Amino acid sequence: MATLVNDSILKNDAAGPVPVSGGLGTDSYYNHSFFQKIAANVAKDMIDEAISKKLDVKSLLSSSKTIRLADLGCAVGPNTFDAMQNIIDLIKLKCQTHLPTSPMPEFQVFFNDQPANDFNTLFKSIPPKREYFAAGVPGSFYERLFPDSSLHVVYSSYALHWLSKVPEGLEDKNSPAWNKGRIHHASAAEEVRRAYAVQWANDLSNFLNARAREIVPGGIIVIVTHSIPDGMEYSELANGMMYNCMASILLDIAKRGLISEEQVDAFNLPTYAAPPGEFVSVVENNEYFNIVTMGESNPSPWLTDDVHVDMNEFVNHIRAAMEGMFNKHFAREIVNEMFERLEVKLSEISVEMESAYKDKIQAFYVLQRNDSG
């Protein structure tokens, strides 16, 4: 069995309304972020190549003796530390090659996530022996976070699929985008999907505009994100199937009178996996960034054949990332039941999910700040 793990939902990041489970306990994101690590590794070759080829250290270091990196939507670690160290190693290598007689630059790394993120855990986990000065930056990455022209490399992994808010119209009975009986656009009317797509495009546009101010010309953004192949329906993905399972369990609980159907109608997950075509379109409209390279992949090949994820472990992972959102809307016993029954329901459709999971649901984009504006 290939993995059923659906990486995109395992990290509820800067833009999401509720942060991942904090602390270092058994149910924490920190101890359940193994799968994010696998997903991040898939992107590693792209990052390495883009930095090695495109980052002109000579030019960047002509105006600054410090190289500044940011991880936008870093959660609580530990993946962020590996990702940042990897980029630093590549830049150092490049400096050794191209600036052999200059002193090595200093590095400053900004770890960004929502103000509600567990920065205490993050700060206690930062490697004590590190080659950079560390800072935490609380705030939404859809807004400005840093001074003008102060960053050289921005990294964001499994964060940009989180919308800044629930798309408009989903909870309005009179809107064509009313999302009755669902918690996501999977299997919903096209108007619902479009509302999600519009919100996502606005958010990404805001992200790029903010970064355009903050990143120096020649600076790079590396994005690893949940994706969907162009032209594919979200309900065909393992994620979509799971969201539909969740909705169906909640509706079932509503039938027993423990919650109202209106409560289910009023709950929508603010997450959107954009197909590459939509991503490229937003970047091209933005004008401040060139696409250096991009790609789609399926994270599962990174698991060997003998890695089996049991459904209990899988649901625990999903819970660590998403429980907070459900808890804000439903009573705790409802959420408990939902996740318990989810494990059973997903086991029943494991064949379909396994097959769906072979799709390319991860995309990489490496963008470079041009000289305009």
Add this chain to the structure above:
Amino acid sequence: MATLVNDSILKNDAAGPVPVSGGLGTDSYYNHSFFQKIAANVAKDMIDEAISKKLDVKSLLSSSKTIRLADLGCAVGPNTFDAMQNIIDLIKLKCQTHLPTSPMPEFQVFFNDQPANDFNTLFKSIPPKREYFAAGVPGSFYERLFPDSSLHVVYSSYALHWLSKVPEGLEDKNSPAWNKGRIHHASAAEEVRRAYAVQWANDLSNFLNARAREIVPGGIIVIVTHSIPDGMEYSELANGMMYNCMASILLDIAKRGLISEEQVDAFNLPTYAAPPGEFVSVVENNEYFNIVTMGESNPSPWLTDDVHVDMNEFVNHIRAAMEGMFNKHFAREIVNEMFERLEVKLSEISVEMESAYKDKIQAFYVLQRNDSG
């Protein structure tokens, strides 16, 4: 009755081994930092004057479009936000006067404290409408925290009296600095005081060396700190009396067999209030900073005559700042008893403490980074 509040012990900061009580609850530092605010206000005129007179915005902005500030030992707020905003207001005023046709610079503020500080609370408390980009920096300010030449104004209030560690020899029976039966150098042998003074001087020297790298020439450090008039004995200060009370209560508990005398001997508060003469001597030996201005004051005049601090409230404040340190060494019920009896014991000597509190136990130093090195 004048206030008995002794500001220096109310903030256990970056260098101290245990952070202030976190969160926003009744016993939290956040809700008990009223007195720090008063103390910080005493320094306000000095800060304002130094920045207005000495900070050459034209020169600073010739090499950077961003002004970067840091509060070293910021705790969890809210005082730090007022202090940073005040400095920004002064710089903006200066820019308006001296650079009327230039765009206003952007500001970035770094809030520093120990990694164990409650940054989650700090980040949730940062004013949402602010004129600066905010970042948190976990780490000891006795070490490097920022890249070379990246800061313009550094502020540190009631933090530099916390030593990086307990001075050497205090817990060694064979050392002339063995501090038997005490928890501080107040009323102790001269060797004990000297051990404290040496540790403090080393720490301040490390602080200045780190800042010398980080602060641009012309940049400023503002320090507000607990102090003691030159030539005065610490046991004459209200603080000293209180530490002696604490030790005497602990020894009394030891007599009842609930703790051992050795446990009391092995506990020493890592805090030292340096007289101005010692402070100046360290700065002059350091060579990277010039003393722009300095002064001593008594924070109590800032309380009106009709402000009476009841002993219960006072002990609650002290507890919020110091309890963590005691809890690391003594069982919780011992610490509870100690603070309960402290309230009674301090009430018994309130006349002496009130009189002692009229001394100038606060000092300000404004240092400017020179061009050397």
